Amino acid sequence: MADSTANPSPMLYPNSPKSLTSRVEKEGFMKGKLLAYGLLVLPPLFWAGNFVTGRYISEQVPAMSLSYWRWTLAMLIAMPLLYRSMWRQREVISQNWLRISILACLGVAGFNSCVYIGLQNTTATNALIINSMIPIFILLVSWVWLKQRITLRQMAGIVLSFVGVLALLVKGQWQQLATFSINQGDGWIVLSSLVWALYSIGLRYKPAELGGAAFLGCTLVVGSLVLSPFYWLNLPEAAFEVTNDAIAALAYVAVFPSLLAYLAWNYGVKSVGANIAGQYIHLMPLFGAVLSVTFLGEQLAAYHALGALLIAAGLLVALLPFAAIRGRFASFKTH
16 A cells, blocks of 8 residues: 555645645736736726727817827826837847837727728727727637637627627618618727727737736827828828816826726736636726716617617627526535
8 A cells, every 4th residue: 555645645634845836836827816806907997998088189179180189198208108118028029029019009000090081980989888899809719710719609799799889880770771871980980999909819929928017018100000090191180289177088098998908908817818808898888988978968768778788688689608607506506
C-alpha cells in the first residue's frame, strides 16, 4: 500500500506552498474578473454622455470637426503619459502597424464620425437605443467573419432586436413600412453600430504582446491623422465659433469617452471576451435616457419604450446562457 504522505494532497495540507500558490492565483484571477465587470459599466456611461454631448453641440460644431478635435485633443492630453510605452514597444508597433491602423480607423475615426454625423439628424435617445444593437451586430460579424455558428435561439434574438429598431425608425406607426425610407441620421447610427462590432471582434487580432497604453497611444495618433484631411481640407466650412459650450463639449469628449472609456473597454474585452463585454452596451439607453431628458429636454415616447423592450428581449434571447441557468436550477433542486 502506497504511503499517503509521499504526495500530500493540498486538501489535507491547506497551508502547503502548492495550495497557497493555487489559492493566490485563483483569488488574483477572480479579482481581475470582478474588476473587469466593474470597469465595463463606465464605457456605456461615458459613451452615452458622448451621444448627448454630440447632439447638444451639433448645431454649433460640425460633425467631422468635433470628431477631429476630440481625438487630436485626446492625443495631446494622453501622449505625455503614453509615449514611453509606445517607445518601449516600437518594434511590436512597427511589425503590426497595418493591423493597429485598421483597428484605429474602425474604433476611433470610423465609429465616432458616423455617430456625430447621425446626431445632426436624429435624437440622442433614438441613437442610443439603435446603438444598443451592437451585441447583435457582434453575433452577426462573428458568424460572417469568424464562421461561428448562430443557433436558432440567437437568430430569434436577432429578429426581435431588428423589430425593435424598426419600431424606432417608424416611430411605432407600422403602416409607414409600406412607404418607409430610413432617416439619414438613423442610418448613420446603424452604420456606426456595425463599425463598432467590427472593432470589437477585431480586437482579438491586436498583438498580444502590445500593452494597453501603447495600443491606446497608437490608435489616438492614427485616428487623429486619418481625420486631419476631413477637417483641414474642408475649411472654412469645418470652422466653428469657440464658445464656452464648445470648449466644455470638446473637453468632455476628449477625456471621458475617448481615454477613460477606451481603457476600460479594452481591458474588459481582453478579460471577459467581446461577447460578454458587448452585453454592457445595452446600459447606454438607460444612461442616455436620463441624460437626454435632463440636459436636452428630449421627450420619451411610447415607441421608445417599445423599441427598447424589443431590443432588450432580443439581447436576452440571443445572449443569455439559458442552458447554464437550467443546469444550475436543476442542481439547486436536487440539494
